[in-house]
Amino acid sequence: MAVASDAASQTAARRLAAGAGWAAEGASEQAVWGSCSGSGKVPYQVVVELAGPAYTCTCPSRKFPCKHALALLLRWSAGSVPDGEPPSFATSWLQSRRRREQGAATRGQASKGGKVLAEPDSAAKRAAQRATRVAGGLTELDRWLADQVRNGLTGLQSGGYSALDQMASRLVDAQAPGLARWVRSLAGVLASGPSWPAAMVEELALMRLLISAHRDLAHWEAADPDFAATVRSHVGYPMAKEDVLARPPVTDIWDVLAVRDEELENLRSRTVWLWGRDSDRAAVVLSFAAAGSVLDGSLTPGTAFHGGLHFYPGAGQLRAVVDQSRQPVGFRQPVPRRTEDALDRVARALAQDPWTRSVPVIIAAAPVPRPGTSDRPRWDLLTAENQLVPLHPSAGQPWGLAAESGGAAVTQLVEWTPGGWRTLAFWGVPAVVAS
Amino acid sequence: MAHAGVLGSASGGGVVNPWDDLVAAAVQGTARRPMDPAAWPSPLGPIATALRGDPAVRLLDAAAAATILRRAGSRSRDGSSAGTFVAAADSRPEVWWPVTSVLEEIPSLHAVFRDAMLELVVTRVAVAGQRFPHRWLPFLLDAAIARVALRDPVMRVAGDRGRWLAEQNPSWQSLTPPTREPPAAATFPRDPVPEWAQWGVADKVAALRAWSADPRLAESAALEVLLEQALDDRSPKVIAQAWSALRTRDRSAFAERAQNRLLAALTVRRGLLRTTVSVTLPPATTPADHRDGYPDTPLRTTAAQRDHLAKVAGEAPMSAWEDLGGPALLRAQFSDGGTLGDGGAWGSIVRDALLTRMSQEAAAGWVPGKEWIQALTAGSVLESGPVLGWLAPHLTEPERIRTARALLTEATVPLGNQPSHAGLNRALAALRMLASLPHPWPQQVLRDVTAALPQLARLGRYGGIGDLVAPIVLGEPVERLGPLIGLLPTLPDPGGVLESAVRVVHHRQTLERELPL
Numbered sequence: 001m002a003v004a005s006d007a008a009s010q011t012a013a014r015r016l017a018a019g020a021g022w023a024a025e026g027a028s029e030q031a032v033w034g035s036c037s038g039s040g041k042v043p044y045q046v047v048v049e050l051a052g053p054a055y056t057c058t059c060p061s062r063k064f065p066c067k068h069a070l071a072l073l074l075r076w077s078a079g080s081v082p083d084g085e086p087p088s089f090a091t092s093w094l095q096s097r098r099r100r101e102q103g104a105a106t107r108g109q110a111s112k113g114g115k116v117l118a119e120p121d122s123a124a125k126r127a128a129q130r131a132t133r134v135a136g137g138l139t140e141l142d143r144w145l146a147d148q149v150r151n152g153l154t155g156l157q158s159g160g161y162s163a164l165d166q167m168a169s170r171l172v173d174a175q176a177p178g179l180a181r182w183v184r185s186l187a188g189v190l191a192s193g194p195s196w197p198a199a200m201v202e203e204l205a206l207m208r209l210l211i212s213a214h215r216d217l218a219h220w221e222a223a224d225p226d227f228a229a230t231v232r233s234h235v236g237y238p239m240a241k242e243d244v245l246a247r248p249p250v251t252d253i254w255d256v257l258a259v260r261d262e263e264l265e266n267l268r269s270r271t272v273w274l275w276g277r278d279s280d281r282a283a284v285v286l287s288f289a290a291a292g293s294v295l296d297g298s299l300t301p302g303t304a305f306h307g308g309l310h311f312y313p314g315a316g317q318l319r320a321v322v323d324q325s326r327q328p329v330g331f332r333q334p335v336p337r338r339t340e341d342a343l344d345r346v347a348r349a350l351a352q353d354p355w356t357r358s359v360p361v362i363i364a365a366a367p368v369p370r371p372g373t374s375d376r377p378r379w380d381l382l383t384a385e386n387q388l389v390p391l392h393p394s395a396g397q398p399w400g401l402a403a404e405s406g407g408a409a410v411t412q413l414v415e416w417t418p419g420g421w422r423t424l425a426f427w428g429v430p431a432v433v434a435s
Numbered sequence: 436m437a438h439a440g441v442l443g444s445a446s447g448g449g450v451v452n453p454w455d456d457l458v459a460a461a462v463q464g465t466a467r468r469p470m471d472p473a474a475w476p477s478p479l480g481p482i483a484t485a486l487r488g489d490p491a492v493r494l495l496d497a498a499a500a501a502t503i504l505r506r507a508g509s510r511s512r513d514g515s516s517a518g519t520f521v522a523a524a525d526s527r528p529e530v531w532w533p534v535t536s537v538l539e540e541i542p543s544l545h546a547v548f549r550d551a552m553l554e555l556v557v558t559r560v561a562v563a564g565q566r567f568p569h570r571w572l573p574f575l576l577d578a579a580i581a582r583v584a585l586r587d588p589v590m591r592v593a594g595d596r597g598r599w600l601a602e603q604n605p606s607w608q609s610l611t612p613p614t615r616e617p618p619a620a621a622t623f624p625r626d627p628v629p630e631w632a633q634w635g636v637a638d639k640v641a642a643l644r645a646w647s648a649d650p651r652l653a654e655s656a657a658l659e660v661l662l663e664q665a666l667d668d669r670s671p672k673v674i675a676q677a678w679s680a681l682r683t684r685d686r687s688a689f690a691e692r693a694q695n696r697l698l699a700a701l702t703v704r705r706g707l708l709r710t711t712v713s714v715t716l717p718p719a720t721t722p723a724d725h726r727d728g729y730p731d732t733p734l735r736t737t738a739a740q741r742d743h744l745a746k747v748a749g750e751a752p753m754s755a756w757e758d759l760g761g762p763a764l765l766r767a768q769f770s771d772g773g774t775l776g777d778g779g780a781w782g783s784i785v786r787d788a789l790l791t792r793m794s795q796e797a798a799a800g801w802v803p804g805k806e807w808i809q810a811l812t813a814g815s816v817l818e819s820g821p822v823l824g825w826l827a828p829h830l831t832e833p834e835r836i837r838t839a840r841a842l843l844t845e846a847t848v849p850l851g852n853q854p855s856h857a858g859l860n861r862a863l864a865a866l867r868m869l870a871s872l873p874h875p876w877p878q879q880v881l882r883d884v885t886a887a888l889p890q891l892a893r894l895g896r897y898g899g900i901g902d903l904v905a906p907i908v909l910g911e912p913v914e915r916l917g918p919l920i921g922l923l924p925t926l927p928d929p930g931g932v933l934e935s936a937v938r939v940v941h942h943r944q945t946l947e948r949e950l951p952l
Contacts, residue, residue: 146491147491149461152466153461197458208492346507354503380512406522
């Protein structure tokens with residue numbers, strides 16, 4: 001369901017997948033197909049090519065993939081679709097894709113051979129159309145933001161989730177899914193407690209900053225392509241995995257430091273944090289799976305490999321894809337940095353990407369409850385240099401970590417976030433800090 | 436965390452805090468309450484002042500600059516005073532992972548095994564001079580807080596690191612109490628009357644509770660005077676605390692009043708074959724009764740009469756029962772004395788109240804004489820769990836074994852085609868009787884229990900089967916449990932208790948392999 005453009009599509013797809021309107025379903029190693037009864041007389045014909053994945057459907061929805069394609073994938077992943085031979089509508093679509101791919105490969109080879117071929121008109125046209133749509137959506141969001149501040153944030157509170165959802169839906173239509181997700185997440189800010197207005201001002205202001213940066217995207221493309229890529233990434237421009245793999249890898253010995261699994265509705269996600277020994281660079285590898293499916297287990301904390309990571313474009317980008325060729329080597333516990341160095345790293349990351357919500361750093365610290373008699377105190381991290389930084393409230397009562405540290409600073413991979421610091425992994429030996 | 440006094444939320448001394456000003460304007464709306472950047476200090480003041488255009492957009496742009504300054508300008512706080520508590524190094528070796536796995540699986544065991552298994556594993560690790568990985572300390576300390584019996588073994592295995600951790604958390608601090616003299620006797624005033632009336636309700640209740648629990652004040656006449664005075668207090672809470680304290684004082688005026696009520700209610704006649712008891716109750720309670728905790732109710736209905744009799748019987752001290760005939764009352768025939776209904780029902784009420792009272796007295800140190808023991812082990816009263824709980828330690832080992840085997844034999848005699856619940860109760864009574872026997876039990880006892888299990892387990896939904904097997908799988912030497920472990924998987928086990936019993940045996944085998952004594 002990670003491919004769904006929004007939550008509404010996910011919900012609709014789940015409902016559709018459980019329904020009885022499916023016929024002529026089948027699956028092969030390459031594709032899955034089926035017919036789904038809709039509001040019209042003729043059922044919609046849906047095909048999903050699994051390698052991409054790529055989708056086609058005869059329904060009129062502008063969402064991509066549409067709910068029918070998502071529902072078909074859900075049924076297939078649940079084992080409800082039998083194996084079979086593709087019908088003519090699936091065969092013809094798959095063949096046309098093959099032809100297009102072959103044509104693109106030929107053009108790519110010609111380009112590598114030194115001949116510069118003109119971009120196909122259609123691709124340029126699609127890009128221009130998308131840019132126009134995104135710009136329109138962002139202009140509308142800009143007006144909406146100003147309206148909230150002009151009329152007062154209390155109005156936003158009384159408007160509730162539906163007002164946010166309405167704005168987010170417009171951004172989905174404008175092909176700005178990153179901003180759409182962000183707008184939806186404001187519901188959580190509204191419910192975050194008494195200090196929600198300050199948190200809301202931060203979020204709206206950073207959205208406004210992103211809109212301004214996007215307005216000058218052409219300038220940034222020329223002046224600072226990395227920053228331009230950061231802007232595009234936060235707005236939600238798509239980035240194909242093959243395009244990421246085509247970028248030059250950062251080759252290093254990568255220690256796998258931490259892993260975190262999360263489950264949201266029917267989607268499981270795994271985040272793996274790595275650290276490059278020579279590059280001193282942090283990386284994050286994401287993988288997704290449907291609920292009940294197995295997540296990628298190829299990166300295990302406490303292991304290391306020599307190989308390349310292809311980073312997504314963008315300034316200070318953490319997300320990367322692991323190159324297929326990698327050699328296992330022995331794991332080495334990371335060396336913590338001084339508190340000031342860690343804070344400087346955070347500041348540099350924010351200078352490159354003001355919208356980032358996560359900056360991993362390695363420090364030596366122990367969790368300490370704030371003085372008082374409360375059974376559930378707030379906690380800080382006390383670093384080896386006797387400096388305090390606040391733990392994120394989601395850390396709860398980290399007594400397990402306190403027991404491991406015994407009050408002494410231990411090496412930790414921590415994540416700076418706007419709400420506080422979060423421990424991602426720790427190594428329970430009193431740490432020696434790198435000078 | 437942010438540049439203090441410039442962007443943070445703290446403001447003072449008449450200087451406008453930019454962030455507070457921004458948020459206030461955004462909440463109220465710039466149409467009603469514009470921001471005033473001219474009054475802001477640098478660096479944000481000049482930035483915001485230079486902005487032009489729509490005030491709402493200017494606010495968002497200024498807030499964006501402020502947000503980035505706040506986040507990128509995060510600074511740590513001085514923690515010199517927070518870093519003084521570091522645990523001493525624990526030189527004990529960490530247990531091998533199979534032992535940690537046993538600990539890890541305890542929460543998934545059936546409830547009947549959890550505490551005992553936890554006690555077993557922590558004791559074994561402590562005896563071996565080893566320790567669990569430190570991350571398990573919160574789990575162990577929580578368990579020690581929940582179960583007093585686990586405190587000593589847990590704190591032994593927790594070691595210095597565990598004590599250090601317990602001192603950090605108010606919820607665990609009771610596990611590391613400072614050693615000091617209990618204050619109750621020292622603070623009890625010799626003549627408390629003059630100030631007592633001015634005390635608050637909570638103070639009175641707390642003081643009465645503390646003083647009445649202090650064994651050094653058990654014979655204190657001054658305390659009794661105070662407790663009697665508390666019976667006239669205006670607060671029901673104070674009165675209830677006074678009742679609770681007075682009914683444990685065997686030679687008090689309160690006890691004497693309770694004895695008089697019992698003697699007035701029961702008339703005992705000793706016959707050649709058996710003792711008979713007739714019950715006579717007054718038509719209504721008196722103000723003196725009300726002061727001692729009896730409700731102001733006419734005793735006209737059967738329900739009111741039953742409640743009154745139960746209270747009279749339950750409040751009477753053991754000395755009153757001894758005066759009435761002692762153990763013979765357990766087998767006495769009851770009659771209604773001409774005023775009440777079914778005499779047998781009154782007998783049950785009196786017997787239950789007497790047994791409960793005996794349990795309470797035994798907990799406070801009363802030791803039953805031989806006649807009491809004979810009376811208690813001869814009849815069906817043994818099926819009452821509370822009786823067995825305190826009686827078994829007063830029996831000799833042969834008496835316990837003989838009684839338990841007799842109960843087991845009775846338990847497995849089927850009534851018709853179905854096993855009887857009474858049989859199960861007898862089997863459980865037998866197990867309670869055996870629970871205080873040191874392991875290993877005599878071979879014949881173990882065989883009897885194992886042989887009784889299939890029939891008892893046929894009452895599938897009966898959860899008490901766990902109570903039958905728990906003392907065996909937890910206490911008997913592992914090498915003697917082969918027949919039982921072979922049998923358990925073949926029995927009905929809807930609650931999963933027998934499956935847990937088998938796992939307990941495997942865990943014990945792991946402990947014996949990894950931590951041999």
